[in-house]
Amino acid sequence: xxxxxxxxxxxxxxxxxxxxxxxxxxxxxxxxxxxxxxxxxxxxxxxxxxxxxxxxxxxxxxxxxxxxxxxxxxxxxxxxxxxxxxxxxxxxxxxxxxxxxxxxxxx
Amino acid sequence: xxxxxxxxxxxxxxxxxxxxxxxxxxxxxxxxxxxxxxxxxxxxxxxxxxxxxxxxxxxxxxxxxxxxxxxxxxxxxxxxxxxxxxxxxxxxxxxxxxxxxxxxxxxxxxxxxxxxxxxxxxxxxxxxxxxxxxxxxxxxxxxxxxxxxxxxxxxxxxxxxxxxxxxxxxxxxxxxxxxxxxxxxxxxxxxxxxxxxxxxxxxxxxxxxxxxxxxxxxxxxxxxxxxxxxxxxxxxxxxxxxxxxxxxxxxxxxxxxxxxxxxxxxxxxxxxxxxxxxxxxxxxxxxxxxxxxxxxxxxxxxxxxxxxxxxxxxxxxxxxxxxxxxxxxxxxxxxxxxxxxxxxxxxxxxxxxxxxxxxxxxxxxxxxxxxxxxxxxxxxxxxxxxxxxxxxxxxxxxxxxxxxxxxxxxxxxxxxxxxxxxxxxxxxxxxxxxxxxxxxxxxxxxxxxxxxxxxxxxxxxxxxxxxxxxxxxxxxxxxxxxxxxxxxxxxxxxxxxxxxxxxxxxxxxxxxxxxxxxxxxxxxxxxxxxxxxxxxxxxxxxxxxxxxxxxxxxxxxxxxxxxxxxxxxxxxxxxxxxxxxxxxxxxxxxxxxxxxxxxxxxxxxxxxxxxxxxxxxxxxxxxxxx
Numbered sequence: 001x002x003x004x005x006x007x008x009x010x011x012x013x014x015x016x017x018x019x020x021x022x023x024x025x026x027x028x029x030x031x032x033x034x035x036x037x038x039x040x041x042x043x044x045x046x047x048x049x050x051x052x053x054x055x056x057x058x059x060x061x062x063x064x065x066x067x068x069x070x071x072x073x074x075x076x077x078x079x080x081x082x083x084x085x086x087x088x089x090x091x092x093x094x095x096x097x098x099x100x101x102x103x104x105x106x107x
Numbered sequence: 108x109x110x111x112x113x114x115x116x117x118x119x120x121x122x123x124x125x126x127x128x129x130x131x132x133x134x135x136x137x138x139x140x141x142x143x144x145x146x147x148x149x150x151x152x153x154x155x156x157x158x159x160x161x162x163x164x165x166x167x168x169x170x171x172x173x174x175x176x177x178x179x180x181x182x183x184x185x186x187x188x189x190x191x192x193x194x195x196x197x198x199x200x201x202x203x204x205x206x207x208x209x210x211x212x213x214x215x216x217x218x219x220x221x222x223x224x225x226x227x228x229x230x231x232x233x234x235x236x237x238x239x240x241x242x243x244x245x246x247x248x249x250x251x252x253x254x255x256x257x258x259x260x261x262x263x264x265x266x267x268x269x270x271x272x273x274x275x276x277x278x279x280x281x282x283x284x285x286x287x288x289x290x291x292x293x294x295x296x297x298x299x300x301x302x303x304x305x306x307x308x309x310x311x312x313x314x315x316x317x318x319x320x321x322x323x324x325x326x327x328x329x330x331x332x333x334x335x336x337x338x339x340x341x342x343x344x345x346x347x348x349x350x351x352x353x354x355x356x357x358x359x360x361x362x363x364x365x366x367x368x369x370x371x372x373x374x375x376x377x378x379x380x381x382x383x384x385x386x387x388x389x390x391x392x393x394x395x396x397x398x399x400x401x402x403x404x405x406x407x408x409x410x411x412x413x414x415x416x417x418x419x420x421x422x423x424x425x426x427x428x429x430x431x432x433x434x435x436x437x438x439x440x441x442x443x444x445x446x447x448x449x450x451x452x453x454x455x456x457x458x459x460x461x462x463x464x465x466x467x468x469x470x471x472x473x474x475x476x477x478x479x480x481x482x483x484x485x486x487x488x489x490x491x492x493x494x495x496x497x498x499x500x501x502x503x504x505x506x507x508x509x510x511x512x513x514x515x516x517x518x519x520x521x522x523x524x525x526x527x528x529x530x531x532x533x534x535x536x537x538x539x540x541x542x543x544x545x546x547x548x549x550x551x552x553x554x555x556x557x558x559x560x561x562x563x564x565x566x567x568x569x570x571x572x573x574x575x576x577x578x579x580x581x582x583x584x585x586x587x588x589x590x591x592x593x594x595x596x597x598x599x600x601x602x603x604x605x606x607x608x609x610x611x612x613x614x615x616x617x618x619x620x621x622x623x624x625x626x627x628x629x630x631x632x633x634x635x636x637x638x639x640x641x642x643x644x645x646x647x648x649x650x651x652x653x654x655x656x657x658x659x660x661x662x663x664x665x666x667x668x669x670x671x672x673x674x675x676x677x678x679x680x681x682x683x684x685x686x687x688x689x690x691x692x693x694x695x696x697x698x699x700x701x702x703x704x705x706x707x708x709x710x711x712x713x714x715x716x717x718x719x720x721x722x723x724x725x726x727x728x729x730x731x732x733x
Contacts, residue, residue: 040163
């Protein structure tokens with residue numbers, strides 16, 4: 001299983017925190033909350049494209065809501081593979097943090 | 108409720124977002140933007156929200172472009188792969204296509220190099236656009252003469268402040284003999300020039316001083332090539348060489364005041380020796396006054412104008428100027444300022460310093476280059492359309508899988524551009540191979556490396572892309588419009604009646620242009636052989652000419668002639684001032700015919716009585732005195 005890039009990791013984490021499924025606007029909010037950095041939609045979509053291509057995320061269109069003028073939203077779901085990749089990446093982070101003594105003693 | 112009323116975000120930015128088709132189709136960009144927009148509007152006010160919307164729209168555009176470029180790249184790689192497979196599968200077709208494009212591009216490229224070279228004449232001078240040659244029109248004649256009177260240069264400079272510099276350039280009429288210690292050669296390219304010469308033209312001095320080099324009488328500047336020829340190991344500067352005086356064996360000493368870099372090939376005059384003009388004053392029997400006279404036309408006059416001056420304005424002042432110096436008889440004479448850069452392509456005026464070319468030749472060659480490339484393109488179109496059925500299945504499957512027409516057009520254009528770039532690369536190699544022989548074919552020494560500057564390579568690359576687009580456009584539209592259902596059922600009928608007409612006319616045009624070019628070639632061939640074989644009125648075969656400066660021989664050639672005629676293989680000997688092809692001396696005749704004044708100009712030379720026998724010339728009327 002491949003290790004995720006940092007921004008991919010953040011997006012997958014955000015998606016997992018939103019119970020594995022979200023539309024774009026909510027996802028972006030969560031990502032900003034996690035990384036404490038602004039992210040442009042274009043960048044977000046490009047990253048999602050990559051994640052979809054890798055099979056970590058699946059997207060589908062929601063049923064159109066009448067209040068939204070008949071247009072549907074794209075919903076993103078994290079896949080099993082996505083979850084596994086995220087878990088592995090997080091485990092690696094934990095391992096690295098533990099292995100660096102200065103972090104331990106600094107606490 | 109209409110969609111317009113529903114949205115609160117800025118309309119223009121939203122329309123921009125909707126243009127990003129991948130984002131709006133695969134992701135719901137507009138909805139997501141709208142949601143965040145409303146949130147910001149509620150918490151921070153609508154101004155901040157609008158700012159956010161706009162800035163994020165623009166930033167997303169950048170991200171979108173990145174995405175698109177990476178997709179395009181993937182697609183282009185796929186198209187190239189398919190092109191390569193087709194190339195391999197249809198070897199003959201591919202070979203013919205590439206070969207025709209290669210031949211077309213190679214010819215076009217060579218012609219372009221030739222044209223570029225012709226247009227580059229005299230442009231290496233720093234102030235080339237401000238330099239003019241004063242050419243003259245004589246009374247009642249319609250030809251322009253490039254020679255002018257001796258005092259013209261100085262008078263122009265004196266009378267008109269716009270004329271910054273002026274020089275005369277006079278080529279030595281006769282072949283000279285240049286001597287230094289034991290070395291003695293005939294030299295043809297000896298020029299007399301004024302002091303300003305070096306300040307008008309950009310000929311760099313390797314040694315010597317620009318402002319003083321041509322001041323004193325009997326100063327000479329020589330080119331690097333001559334320095335090597337006469338002074339292999341010595342320092343030439345300050346040395347004295349001897350050059351014979353005109354039409355005599357008397358020698359005159361000249362001091363070398365400078366060494367010039369060799370003259371570029373693309374110069375309308377080429378010299379080896381530059382002599383200070385005032386040397387002429389001492390050489391002529393009458394001294395300065397006999398040279399500085401308005402009564403005959405000899406040197407070429409070149410002037411440099413201040414850069415803001417319009418030459419047309421200056422020309423307007425010339426009639427009064429001429430009257431001032433030459434009196435009323437000059438009323439019908441005119442001076443025209445010919446730009447330096449026009450001289451080489453201005454056709455040959457009479458008595459040019461070197462053989463010039465003509466702008467019409469440039470136009471003609473441009474047209475030929477264009478038509479050759481055009482034929483190659485037509486050939487590509489016709490061949491591609493002809494074998495389009497072979498690609499039909501591919502098009503059908505692509506369409507069924509979801510390719511739209513635009514993507515297919517893009518695919519076929521990519522293919523044709525790839526073909527033409529491949530042809531271009533082969534052309535580069537071909538041009539490089541034939542470069543030397545091409546130079547000798549057109550009789551000019553071209554620059555050593557045709558692809559020396561990157562600019563030219565980029566221009567060719569651009570041309571190749573244009574050729575690719577042009578030759579790929581029709582096949583691309585044609586093939587991409589096939590209906591998948593017809594293709595797969597096998598009921599495809601290629602094209603409608605209109606498109607058949609179009610394709611037929613393409614073939615006709617291709618053949619017509621080819622035939623026209625072939626006919627022109629044959630015509631030119633005939634013309635040239637006519638020039639070579641035409642009866643000139645004298646027999647030029649089996650004649651050897653010897654040039655001499657020897658005074659005794661010139662005064663009395665008879666003993667030498669007698670000696671020569673003793674040889675059994677020599678059938679005849681004659682001595683003359685000029686060869687039949689080099690008679691340059693003119694004079695004019697004025698007479699009164701029925702009360703009307705008539706004037707006529709004629710060429711003349713001096714010959715002996717054997718001249719007509721040796722050249723086998725026929726005398727129309729009169730007889731030869733022995």
